[in-house]
Structures are given as structure tokens and as C-alpha cells.
């Protein structure tokens with residue numbers, strides 16, 4: 001397995017609350033790995049810990065074979081990009097201005113334009129609305145801008161927190177098709193998703209989060225044959 005990310009014995013959390021206990025996880029390069037499970041068990045916390053927004057209390061995080069730097073901006077700079085839950089767009093700025101914000105740490109203008117074209121190729125609707133303000137976009141369009149802004153950082157790995165949240169089934173399918181396309185183009189994606197059926201078509205590895213640790217790990221095929229696990233944890 002060609003690992004882009006390796007998390008070993010990671011514990012993390014908030015000031016007075018340790019949420020993650022001894023997490024072990026690898027992410028294969030050019031694939032989608034999904035953290036699944038019910039609300040409030042630490043899925044978002046794991047993305048924040050990997051991106052450096054929360055401290056590593058014990059354990060280690062290796063990115064491309066090397067220990068990650070301490071700060072979140074430095075981790076973003078080496079290519080670990082977080083797309084947070086809830087879009088967090090600049091509402092009075094246009095689609096394109098929001099997208100360009102994602103490239104703030106890059107210098108090569110031509111390469112930035114190239115990535116912008118890639119975003120528009122992946123989400124043609126954003127090209128049509130490039131001059132439209134973010135506050136007048138639909139929920140699905142906002143999500144596309146959030147993911148596109150993550151792409152603009154041109155990291156090797158994107159961590160995306162609940163891309164399907166609040167969206168209609170057809171839009172969810174479009175978003176996941178786009179993520180599948182990105183992974184096909186060698187981006188590595190770690191996605192948090194409460195409902196595993198949404199991501200089952202495109203992810204190759206799954207980790208079920210329960211109480212700050214993984215209660216189950218498996219492949220897409222193993223997930224498909226894991227009826228009892230789905231029932232127990234997800235009410236499926």
C-alpha cells in the first residue's frame with residue numbers, strides 16, 4: 001500500500017475533553033477513505049487533529065512518510081488541506097473570489113489559473129456563476145465552492161467534513177462523483193460521512209468511529225457485507 005497519510009496511536013481533543021483515543025489509520029494515495037458513524041463520536045475532531053487545529057496529545061501523524069509540522073498553516077502548506085463542515089464561505093464575495101482564497105499560499109499565477117480551470121471543469125456550474133456572490137448560491141453550489149476552494153490549495157490530500165450535509169440526493173451524487181474523479185486523478189481524500197451508503201460507491205476504505213476510537217475497519221466489500229455492524233451503530 002502506497003500510504004500518503006499514516007496516523008499512529010493518535011489521541012487528541014479539546015481543553016478539558018480528550019475525544020480521540022489511540023487512533024490508528026492509513027490513507028492510500030489516490031483513494032477515498034471514509035470515516036463513518038453517528039454524530040458526536042469524534043469524526044470531525046479527527047479531521048481537526050490531523051489538520052493541526054487540535055493538539056496531538058499522544059501518537060504521531062506521518063504525511064508522505066515524514067512527521068507533520070506542528071501548526072495548521074504549515075500542514076496546509078505541505079499539502080494537507082481541510083474542507084471544514086458548513087462551507088464557511090465569504091458571503092459577500094463572488095464564487096471566483098472565494099475560490100481564489102484557497103490559493104493564498106501559492107505563488108505561481110499560471111499554476112493557480114490552471115487549478116481554477118480544473119475546478120470549473122469539475123463543477124461547470126461554478127463557471128456559469130463565477131461572478132455571483134456566495135450568499136445567493138444554493139446549498140449544493142456552496143458546497144461545490146467549498147470543495148473547489150480546497151482544490152485551489154493544490155494539496156496532495158483533502159480532508160472533507162460531511163460534504164453531503166443538508167443536500168438533496170441528486171446533488172450528493174454529483175458531489176461524490178466529483179470526489180471520485182479527484183481521487184482518480186491521484187488526489188487522496190479523507191471524508192467524514194455519517195451515512196456510509198452515500199460514500200459507498202467511491203470510497204475504498206472505511207473506519208467506523210465510536211466513542212473516539214474505531215469500532216470497525218474494512219473495505220468497500222466488507223462494508224457491503226456488514227449488515228450487523230450497520231444495524232448496531234447506524235440503525236441501518
Ligand SMILES: Nc1ncnc2c1ncn2[C@@H]1O[C@H](COP(=O)(O)OP(=O)(O)OP(=O)(O)O)[C@@H](O)[C@H]1O
Pocket residue numbers: 014015017019037038039040041042043044045046209
Ligand atoms: N469546540 C469543542 N469544544 C469542546 N468539545 C467539543 C468541541 N467540538 C466538539 N466537541 C465534543 O467532541 C465530541 C466529538 O465531537 P465531533 O464533532 O468530533 O463528533 P462527530 O462524530 O464529528 O459528529 P458531528 O458530525 O455531529 O460533528 C463531542 O462530545 C463534542 O461535544
